[in-house]
Amino acid sequence: MKNSKELHREFVTLVFDIIKMKNKLMSLFLEIYEREIYKEQGCRTIYEYGFKYARFSKEVIDKALRTLKHLQDKPCLKQAIETQGIHKVAMVATIATPETDKMLAGHVTNMSKATLFEFAKELRHGHEKCEAVRGKMKIELDEEMLEVFLRLKEKYAKGCSNGEALKVMLGKLVGYEVTDGSSENSVPGNGISQKISSTKTTDKSRKFAQPMDAAPTGLRPEQATLPELQPPKIPSRHILVATNQKILNKYQHKCAYPNCPNPPQQLHHRVPFAFNKSHDSVIPLCKIHHEFAHNGVIGYELSEPENWRLALAGRKTVFDQFYLGYRW
Numbered sequence: 001m002k003n004s005k006e007l008h009r010e011f012v013t014l015v016f017d018i019i020k021m022k023n024k025l026m027s028l029f030l031e032i033y034e035r036e037i038y039k040e041q042g043c044r045t046i047y048e049y050g051f052k053y054a055r056f057s058k059e060v061i062d063k064a065l066r067t068l069k070h071l072q073d074k075p076c077l078k079q080a081i082e083t084q085g086i087h088k089v090a091m092v093a094t095i096a097t098p099e100t101d102k103m104l105a106g107h108v109t110n111m112s113k114a115t116l117f118e119f120a121k122e123l124r125h126g127h128e129k130c131e132a133v134r135g136k137m138k139i140e141l142d143e144e145m146l147e148v149f150l151r152l153k154e155k156y157a158k159g160c161s162n163g164e165a166l167k168v169m170l171g172k173l174v175g176y177e178v179t180d181g182s183s184e185n186s187v188p189g190n191g192i193s194q195k196i197s198s199t200k201t202t203d204k205s206r207k208f209a210q211p212m213d214a215a216p217t218g219l220r221p222e223q224a225t226l227p228e229l230q231p232p233k234i235p236s237r238h239i240l241v242a243t244n245q246k247i248l249n250k251y252q253h254k255c256a257y258p259n260c261p262n263p264p265q266q267l268h269h270r271v272p273f274a275f276n277k278s279h280d281s282v283i284p285l286c287k288i289h290h291e292f293a294h295n296g297v298i299g300y301e302l303s304e305p306e307n308w309r310l311a312l313a314g315r316k317t318v319f320d321q322f323y324l325g326y327r328w
Contacts, residue, residue, distance in 0.1 A: 019085070025054060027082040030068050060086075067093045074098060076105035084108050091120040103313050107295060110324045115291040122310055235277040239267060247282055255286040256305045257298075262286035268293050270301050272319045294320045 002010070029050060032038055038049035046065075050056035056064075064086050070093040071078040077096055081089050091113075092104045108116060141149060149165075156172060157165035239247075248264065255262045264284030270293070271281040281302070285293060292298050299311035316324075 020083075023085045024082055026064060026086045029054065029056070030064060030081070033065070033068070063087075063090060066090075070094055070096065074101040076102045077108065080105045080108050088113060088116060091116050092123075095120065095123050100312060107297070110295055111291055115288045115295075118288050119292065119297060119310075123312070235279075237273055239279055239282065243279060243282075248284055251284050254284075255289055256283045257285060257289040257292070258305055258308060260286060260289060262288070266290040272317060274319065294323045296320060 032049070033046045038046050041049060043049040043052065047058055047061055050061045051058075067081075067086055067090040068078075071089075074093075074096050077089055077093065088108050092108060096104050107119065111119065149162075152169050153160070153162070153165040157168040160168065244267065247267065251264070253263065254260070255264050263286065265287045266285050267282050268285045268290055269279070269281055270283060271278070273279070283305070289298075293301060294316070296313075296316040297311055299309035300307050
């Protein structure tokens with residue numbers, strides 16, 4: 001006889017299998033409709049076919065056909081029906097375009113239903129701070145600013161193009177060293193490497209250095225003791241209670257996302273802790289907007305929340321990819 005845990009595990013596994021089969025069934029059903037295969041089986045309408053073979057209600061079929069109507073030129077979202085289901089795809093079908101098809105299909109795959117619903121609602125209602133695609137920004141510098149820029153370029157990014165030099169300078173401003181990803185210390189997938197400092201022994205320090213087995217002046221070798229070496233102090237990933245309270249007080253114990261009335265459920269590192277071992281970028285978010293952050297749909301995330309923008313084509317780091325893979 002199976003124990004309780006085994007029975008529960010088997011039950012949950014079967015539930016997921018049923019959901020997968022239903023999604024696959026709906027995908028095949030829509031293809032049967034497009035190719036009018038239902039007529040070959042003696043059914044006058046797709047409603048008759050759907051009820052006869054799959055017990056689909058008229059409401060479900062109508063929703064599927066309305067969604068399909070919007071996906072004729074959007075193959076990625078159409079394909080997502082097979083794995084994510086018609087109901088999740090339907091949330092974004094009316095606001096999708098051929099240009100945003102692939103990006104929205106990715107969000108359908110990575111977001112939970114509640115998060116996708118909130119994201120689609122903001123897009124559909126024409127959020128005043130919404131940006132469908134992150135574009136390029138052109139900056140004009142006057143003579144004074146140009147001179148400052150060239151001096152900084154000479155100091156921090158000599159030999160680089162103006163664009164690469166600006167990346168390096170902005171990287172130093174937020175505490176990172178921006179590279180082309182070729183460095184062995186760079187983090188794959190985001191073009192940002194942690195700045196690593198190394199202590200070099202100068203000629204002057206070598207001159208006055210003593211061998212490890214040498215005795216200090218005035219002591220015999222057996223009386224000599226080596227200085228106790230202290231291991232480097234590594235910041236803890238754990239956030240102290242006092243720090244936690246300070247962060248919550250700053251945002252009045254609410255989710256920091258603009259106009260969100262929900263209480264905070266997660267403390268989110270806008271700059272991943274693995275990058276700089278610091279909690280300075282921590283911000284409180286509810287569960288839905290925490291998913292927003294890891295799906296890369298918050299533009300200008302490093303700035304204060306009032307400057308945030310909804311970005312459809314956000315950039316995800318390797319840590320975001322890990323979070324999404326672990327989350328689902």
